[in-house]
Amino acid sequence: xxxxxxxxxxxxxxxxxxxxxxxxxxxxxxxxxxxxxxxxxxxxxxxxxxxxxxxxxxxxxxxxxxxxxxxxxxxxxxxxxxxxxxxxxxxxxxxxxxxxxxxxxxxxxxxxxxxxxxxxxxxxxxxxxxxxxxxxxxxxxxxxxxxxxxxxxxxxxxxxxxxxxxxxxxxxxxxxxxxxxxxxxxxxxxxxxxxxxxxxxxxxxxxxxxxxxxxxxxxxxxxxxxxxxxxxxxxxxxxxxxxxxxxxxxxxxxxxxxxxxxxxxxxxxxxxxxxxxxxxxxxxxxxxxxxxxxxxxxxxxxxxxxxxxxxxxxxxxxxxxxxxxxxxxxxxxxxxxxxxxxxxxxxxxxxxxxxxxxxxxxxxxxxxxxxxxxxxxxxxxxxxxxxxxxxxxxxxxxxxxxxxxxxxxxxxxxxxxxxxxxxxxxxxxxxxxxxx
Numbered sequence: 001x002x003x004x005x006x007x008x009x010x011x012x013x014x015x016x017x018x019x020x021x022x023x024x025x026x027x028x029x030x031x032x033x034x035x036x037x038x039x040x041x042x043x044x045x046x047x048x049x050x051x052x053x054x055x056x057x058x059x060x061x062x063x064x065x066x067x068x069x070x071x072x073x074x075x076x077x078x079x080x081x082x083x084x085x086x087x088x089x090x091x092x093x094x095x096x097x098x099x100x101x102x103x104x105x106x107x108x109x110x111x112x113x114x115x116x117x118x119x120x121x122x123x124x125x126x127x128x129x130x131x132x133x134x135x136x137x138x139x140x141x142x143x144x145x146x147x148x149x150x151x152x153x154x155x156x157x158x159x160x161x162x163x164x165x166x167x168x169x170x171x172x173x174x175x176x177x178x179x180x181x182x183x184x185x186x187x188x189x190x191x192x193x194x195x196x197x198x199x200x201x202x203x204x205x206x207x208x209x210x211x212x213x214x215x216x217x218x219x220x221x222x223x224x225x226x227x228x229x230x231x232x233x234x235x236x237x238x239x240x241x242x243x244x245x246x247x248x249x250x251x252x253x254x255x256x257x258x259x260x261x262x263x264x265x266x267x268x269x270x271x272x273x274x275x276x277x278x279x280x281x282x283x284x285x286x287x288x289x290x291x292x293x294x295x296x297x298x299x300x301x302x303x304x305x306x307x308x309x310x311x312x313x314x315x316x317x318x319x320x321x322x323x324x325x326x327x328x329x330x331x332x333x334x335x336x337x338x339x340x341x342x343x344x345x346x347x348x349x350x351x352x353x354x355x356x357x358x359x360x361x362x363x364x365x366x367x368x369x370x371x372x373x374x375x376x377x378x379x380x381x382x383x384x385x386x387x388x389x390x391x392x393x394x395x396x397x398x399x400x401x402x403x404x405x406x407x408x409x410x411x412x413x414x415x416x417x418x419x420x421x422x423x424x425x426x427x428x429x430x431x432x433x434x435x436x
Contacts, residue, residue, distance in 0.1 A: 032071060039079060040103075044096055048075060050105040057110060057129060066107040070133045074105065077138045080264075082145050085256035090248040100152050102127040107134040120144040122151035139210070139267045142257070147206040154198065157245050163237045164197040166230050171196055184223045187230025189216070204234050205242075208250075209257050213413035215269045217434065218279045251409030258412075272402045272416060273359035277325040282433035283416060286320035289431070291415065295405045300392065301428035307388030308335065311381050312346075315339045321389075324436055329353070331363065333389065334374070335381070347374040348385055350393065359400040361418065363393040397421040403429050 040046040049056065052065035066074075086095040100122065109132040110118040119140075121129045128148045133141070170186045172178065175195035188194040193203040208216050220231040242250035258270055268274065287302060309318040316339040324332040335346045349369040354361050368375050378385070398418040407415055417429040 032068065035072065036075065040075070044083065044099055046099055046101055046103060048103045048105065052106075053104075056104045057106065061110050063110055063131065064107040064134070066105045066133045070107070070136045071105060073138070074130065074133045074136050074141060075103075077141050078103070078145055081138065081142045081257055081260045082149065085253055085260065086248070088256055089252045090246070094246075094248070098153060098156065100126050100128045100149075104129045105133050106131045108132060120148040122148040122155075125152055125155040128152070138265050139261065142261070143206045143210045146209050146257075147202045150202040150205045151198070153246065154201065157241075159198065159201050160237055160241055160245070163201055163234065163241075166233050166237070167194075167197070167200065170194065171200070175199075184219065185227050187223065187227040187234070189219065189231070200234070201238065204231075205238050208235060208238065209254055210261070211267075211269045212258050213254060214272070214275045214279060218275060221279060221434070249409060251412065253409070255407075255409040255412040273400060274356050276356075276359075276361075276400050276416070277328065277354055279434055280416070280432045281325050281436050283323045283418075283430040284320050284433060285322070285428060285430040291411065291431070294411075295403065295407060295415075295429075298426075298428050300426050304388040304392040308381055308384040311384035312337045315344075315380070319343060322433075323430075325352070326436065330369070332369075333393065335378075344377055345374045346377040346381055348378055348389070354400075360397050360421065361400050362395070362397045365390050365394045398427075 036048045036050075040048050048071075050066050050068075050071045057063045083095055083099065086099075104127065106129065110121075110129075119130075119132050121131075123129075128145075130141070130144065130148075167187055170188075172194060173196070175191050175193075178191040178194050180191060183189075183191045183194050186194065188200060189204050189207045193200040216231070216235065220228045223231060239250040242248045242253065261267060262270055285301070285305065287297065287305060305318075305321060312318045312335065316337050319336040319338055322334045322336070324334055326332055329351055331350045331352045333348045333350060335348075337344055337346070347368075347370075349366050350363045351366050352361060352363050368378065398420055400416060400418055403411075403415040403417040404419070405417075414432050415429055416432050417427050419427040
């Protein structure tokens with residue numbers, strides 16, 4: 001009888017799947033587990049661990065588990081803002097090979113004894129720990145993700161030896177006591193980057209990729225002369241590392257990551273409106289530039305440009321038209337032309353109003369501000385200017401933005417478009433410049 005009962009009990013147990021009743025069982029097959037498996041493990045051989053295990057973090061630190069509702073949004077950022085951009089630019093073989101195979105998620109940040117906070121760590125070219133996902137922000141999370149992946153890349157392909165020399169004398173392990181203005185002055189993107197050359201390389205890379213080129217250039221422009229030089233040297237070193245050593249087009253990668261952010265949260269750091277007139281002081285229109293073949297001409301602007309160009313032709317070819325933001329309220333529309341072997345300028349004076357919130361820009365023609373050569377040259381073509389160019393700009397409101405076209409990585413941060421309010425079919429665009 002006992003044998004019969006034992007046999008029955010054994011058969012009953014064999015037909016029960018206890019994983020359905022244990023939320024902490026790593027084999028639990030929830031919908032979240034299915035999505036993580038099909039999206040990351042099956043496609044990238046990448047295991048995502050979100051169930052808490054104290055052996056995945058430093059034993060002396062207290063770290064909390066993630067909230068379940070924070071796991072998928074975090075990993076969607078990993079997918080759309082990191083894996084897919086690399087996949088598109090570098091190819092599937094690259095990202096499948098280089099991507100670390102373990103991603104461990106924690107709810108809280110990891111705090112060091114000196115009070116500094118760690119949002120991520122990378123180790124052995126294999127594992128990434130992401131902390132603080134309970135306060136998930138796709139923008140902040142992506143900077144951490146790209147920072148940690150750069151560490152992984154550096155473990156597989158060494159940082160160029162000349163990178164460390166750029167700021168070698170200025171690295172301090174006690175970075176947490178460094179003010180942001182001091183870090184900027186010495187050529188670091190933030191205090192954390194000043195801790196060591198490895199952190200500097202990863203953090204500068206992440207800022208360029210996630211916060212964008214305009215943010216980086218604007219930050220550098222407010223540094224000291226030496227600090228700006230160091231920041232731009234680091235940028236060139238990093239871009240060359242990606243493009244030459246890794247065979248990953250750094251500018252295309254920037255574009256793909258920022259396109260994702262613009263299509264989702266669109267952080268202020270990426271918005272063109274805040275950089276016009278402060279970082280970007282000129283916009284140059286030259287219809288001989290190949291960009292107008294790549295991205296199209298603007299018919300109404302082209303007609304106005306050709307109208308004055310025909311008049312300037314009496315003296316020589318037109319080189320370009322340039323809108324120059326001389327101050328917070330004064331602008332100049334400059335035409336450059338070549339007569340013989342000498343280039344001359346003809347300047348026309350405008351006032352303007354500009355909103356950094358909406359990007360709305362309005363020009364108003366005013367009396368010429370000077371009588372020097374550039375203004376006397378302007379008198380030569382005043383009739384054509386008044387007929388063709390002035391009506392195009394005067395008392396019209398344009399909205400300033402990055403060029404609304406699928407531009408290449410090489411052009412991504414250098415072209416802006418100006419779209420007439422309530423008539424977006426009429427717009428003009430040109431190449432941005434940072435100095436008058």
